[in-house]
Amino acid sequence: MxxxxxxxxxxxxxxxxxxxxxxxxxxxxxxxxxxxxxxxxxxxxxxxxxxxxxxxxxxxxxxxxxxxxxxxEIKKLKVKDFKAIPAVVSDKSSVYDVIVALFVQDVGTIYIVSEGGILEGVVSRKDLLKIALGQVDIHKIPITVVMTRMPNIISTTPEESLLAAAQKLINHEIDSLPVVRPVTVEGRERLEVIGRVTKTTITKAFVELGADKLIQRGERP
Amino acid sequence: MxxxxxxxxxxxxxxxxxxxxxxxxxxxxxxxxxxxxxxxxxxxxxxxxxxxxxxxxxxxxxxxxxxxxxxxEIKKLKVKDFKAIPAVVSDKSSVYDVIVALFVQDVGTIYIVSEGGILEGVVSRKDLLKIALGQVDIHKIPITVVMTRMPNIISTTPEESLLAAAQKLINHEIDSLPVVRPVTVEGRERLEVIGRVTKTTITKAFVELGADKLIQRGERP
CATH class of the missing domain: 1.10.10.10 (Winged helix-like DNA-binding domain superfamily/Winged helix DNA-binding domain)
Known part of the structure; x- marks a missing residue:
């Protein structure tokens, strides 16, 4: 109270x-x-x-x-006001390329996209550590072989509440949610990646809340 | 408002x-x-x-x-009421042992401890991915060679506010904070690991807040 x-x-x-x-x-x-x-x-x-x-x-x-x-008030906060820029690589990449991108962009999870930024898959540090331990040439393995594929990807949308996104992270035990919007490509419904919400995003929102900055943000038009 | x-x-x-x-x-x-x-x-x-x-x-x-x-109210929340059980391995472990422990315990960061649970180091998935990519035999490399060592470890205490812990995670760009308490071992001041606070911990607290459960929790004696 x-x-x-x-x-x-x-x-x-x-x-x-x-x-x-x-x-x-x-x-x-x-x-x-x-x-x-x-x-x-x-x-x-x-x-x-x-x-x-x-x-x-x-x-x-x-x-x-x-x-x-x-x-x-918390429930009114929207994903669109907190999302970060997505970390993406082309679906033509090798496992090695993706590991390099992961280090360069310093993210825990990276999204695999086809032309036009269409979401094809998701790969985490955990997935890459597993593959790096195997006796395989990571330069030769396409990332599409090891990624989690659509439609098995949990995602969020700009209009979803930040709370619902946080609940997805906890319930599905994942670190990162691609923020997507539906697009039609060659007559098929696809998802374009336009951002990301991670546990870092939520932790930052929590810090803003404690610093008394979040409510004002929630009130922005 | x-x-x-x-x-x-x-x-x-x-x-x-x-x-x-x-x-x-x-x-x-x-x-x-x-x-x-x-x-x-x-x-x-x-x-x-x-x-x-x-x-x-x-x-x-x-x-x-x-x-x-x-x-x-948020500032009153304490680490001790939210901390999770720490994921630890012995400082006698090889890099390979630690990678296995990381997968078995399903954590992103693991603490390296000596006898009595004394904090010696911290290793993340990112550290392990880097070493796994090198042309080395991970069975033969001791974890002590690759871990981040004391006193370069950011930690928290049971009495610290959850907000201060969240700020440390953001400011130092880390995923996990060992919760420690000071102990004296053979006349030296050391830190015993008694828990962990991660971005998952903070995300769960955020979800409780949105679900109207956190304030009551904060009021617990």
Missing amino acids: TIQLTERQELIIKIVQDQGPITGEEIADLIGLTRATLRPDLALLTKSGLLEARPKVGYYYTGKSLSSKLSE | TIQLTERQELIIKIVQDQGPITGEEIADLIGLTRATLRPDLALLTKSGLLEARPKVGYYYTGKSLSSKLSE
Whole structure:
């Protein structure tokens, strides 16, 4: 809870939870105070969203705490406002080429694209470490052999919430989500890569939140 | 802002910003309303921390919004309440042993420890990928040759804030922080590894925040 409630306010909430909808007069009678005395408390409780008041009906409990309002603010944050530039390589690359690109771009996961930035696959450091350990010539193996292919790639979109993207990272135990938009190529529906959301993206958002910068960002038009 | 202010409340804030400290009577006079009419507004604005009231002085503006209160709540979260079990291997291991451990434990970074869980080094997937590419026998190279050594390891402690830990991850461009506590071994000050905080840890905390679970967690005794 962001706001510390007084004992009287806690009591009002309890009464409304048990007996709501209930009028302000009735609450005042139960507590043994006047309606006027309770006015600031009822104003605070309705303003904060804990209670709602309906004319001719009275007060009822919404179950919304300030922390759930905060959670609503978090849910409004969009992928498009936080996404990073995608790290991509051509699907003509060898495994060796991709490892070099991974080091040069200093990313943990790289996207494999065909002409026009169309998403074909995803490769992580873990995949590349596994292949590098094998007794194979990584210069000769095409990346398409080892990558995770469409349609088995978990992705996100600019309009998706950052929270939903973070949940995908956790639930699927992956480090990186390509941000995609649908395009039609030669009559087929494909996905163009336009960004990435990683655990680094989420960690940066968390830091902004703690530094009190994220909410303002969320309010940008 | 978590709470949507009314136009009248915005006006009160502006007056207090410009002319505070100022009494409730004076604010009421400026707006052309009675002190009683303003009471719920002033109660809300002081409760929410936007204004503070000092007896015989009046109202003044604190500059604190609800989002900065949220930021204060975030700052209270401690590493000890979120840390994961550390992934460790003995400093007697070969590079090959460590790669196997990395896959078995499914982590991106592993800590190298001597007897008693004393932190000696850190190795990431990136380090291991680099060494695996070289023309060397990874069975024969001791991990101590390739690891990042103390005292060049960024770490955190149980009592540090989760926000400070997240900032270290971002500022030092690393994926994982060992959680340590100081111990004395044979008269020397060393660090025992007791957990880890990674970008996965922070991403999970972000998801809990959005799911309205984090604040309650932060309130745990």
